[in-house]
Amino acid sequence: MSVAPAGVESDTISISQAVKIYGGGPSQFVALNGVDVTIERGQFVSIIGPSGCGKSTLLRLIAGLEEPDAGDVSVFGVTPERACAAKMIGLVPQTPALLPWLNVLKNVSLPGKINTGAERRRQRIGGHQQKSAPDMRDLLEKAGLADAAHKLPAQLSGGMQQRTAIVRAFGMQPDVLLMDEPFSALDEFTRESIQGQLLDIWDQMNTTVVFVTHSVTEAVRLSDKVLVMSAGPGRVTASVDIDLPRPRSEAMLKTAEFHHYEDVIRDHLQSAWRKSPAASAA
Numbered sequence: 001m002s003v004a005p006a007g008v009e010s011d012t013i014s015i016s017q018a019v020k021i022y023g024g025g026p027s028q029f030v031a032l033n034g035v036d037v038t039i040e041r042g043q044f045v046s047i048i049g050p051s052g053c054g055k056s057t058l059l060r061l062i063a064g065l066e067e068p069d070a071g072d073v074s075v076f077g078v079t080p081e082r083a084c085a086a087k088m089i090g091l092v093p094q095t096p097a098l099l100p101w102l103n104v105l106k107n108v109s110l111p112g113k114i115n116t117g118a119e120r121r122r123q124r125i126g127g128h129q130q131k132s133a134p135d136m137r138d139l140l141e142k143a144g145l146a147d148a149a150h151k152l153p154a155q156l157s158g159g160m161q162q163r164t165a166i167v168r169a170f171g172m173q174p175d176v177l178l179m180d181e182p183f184s185a186l187d188e189f190t191r192e193s194i195q196g197q198l199l200d201i202w203d204q205m206n207t208t209v210v211f212v213t214h215s216v217t218e219a220v221r222l223s224d225k226v227l228v229m230s231a232g233p234g235r236v237t238a239s240v241d242i243d244l245p246r247p248r249s250e251a252m253l254k255t256a257e258f259h260h261y262e263d264v265i266r267d268h269l270q271s272a273w274r275k276s277p278a279a280s281a282a
């Protein structure tokens with residue numbers, strides 16, 4: 001795998017000609033083929049595409065949870081495995097996975113307290129800038145959780161639990177945060193409000209975010225760039241830069257410029273869907 005030598009700064013996550021194959025023999029399944037992606041440091045990038053096109057697989061390659069069968073993956077100049085060991089990579093899953101016996105403030109503060117060795121490992125990697133620990137109470141306030149700091153997870157709604165998980169992930173100050181459909185279980189209004197809070201925190205923390213979603217509106221509102229994938233095998237078929245001003249309020253969702261970007265992504269999605277095995281079966 002060709003990555004930048006130790007000590008050499010790279011300001012991109014780069015995936016080059018990645019192939020991922022599951023299984024072998026007649027049941028072999030090519031999940032990704034020839035995937036090229038470049039994500040600049042600090043960008044908010046969403047991945048959207050039909051079910052089964054390989055969005056989560058792509059996230060797992062960046063996270064170092066899977067290795068590509070061919071091609072290269074580099075996270076700011078190092079392998080995903082090294083980035084993972086140095087705690088450069090954070091993950092927000094679909095379900096929040098909070099510790100039920102700890103209150104909200106303790107849930108979000110704990111990882112920073114037990115991962116003290118990670119900062120030393122990060123410093124050994126070129127280009128990593130030392131950051132001072134964020135004020136977790138301030139992040140909780142930005143997420144609308146100031147009054148919930150002393151509540152246990154069981155006393156929170158699903159949306160509040162997911163916001164807690166997001167604060168916890170940003171609080172660990174990863175170089176890149178991978179978010180796999182974190183709002184899929186939430187109703188539309190809760191979702192819109194959490195998107196705004198996520199953007200406020202992202203704006204403060206300057207974290208690179210790679211965000212998987214099925215929602216066109218969500219992708220347009222959050223992102224600097226939207227990658228559209230198609231299935232059979234999974235590949236990136238379009239990359240759309242979202243040139244809308246920030247901050248992106250809920251009022252912006254009703255503007256003509258916003259609808260224009262939604263239409264562009266929907267057109268790409270439709271052509272991606274027509275190329276997918278699901279379309280041939282329909």
Ligand SMILES: Nc1ncnc2c1ncn2[C@@H]1O[C@H](COP(=O)(O)OP(=O)(O)OP(=O)(O)O)[C@@H](O)[C@H]1O
Nearest residue numbers: 022023029031049050051052053054055056057058
């Ligand atoms: N461990 C595995 N073994 C075999 N096949 C797998 C494995 N993981 C994923 N796949 C297959 O690879 C393809 C891509 O899966 P992936 O979960 O990445 O898709 P996705 O785009 O995230 O789907 P969804 O939108 O439904 O969550 C799917 O067809 C899936 O069945």
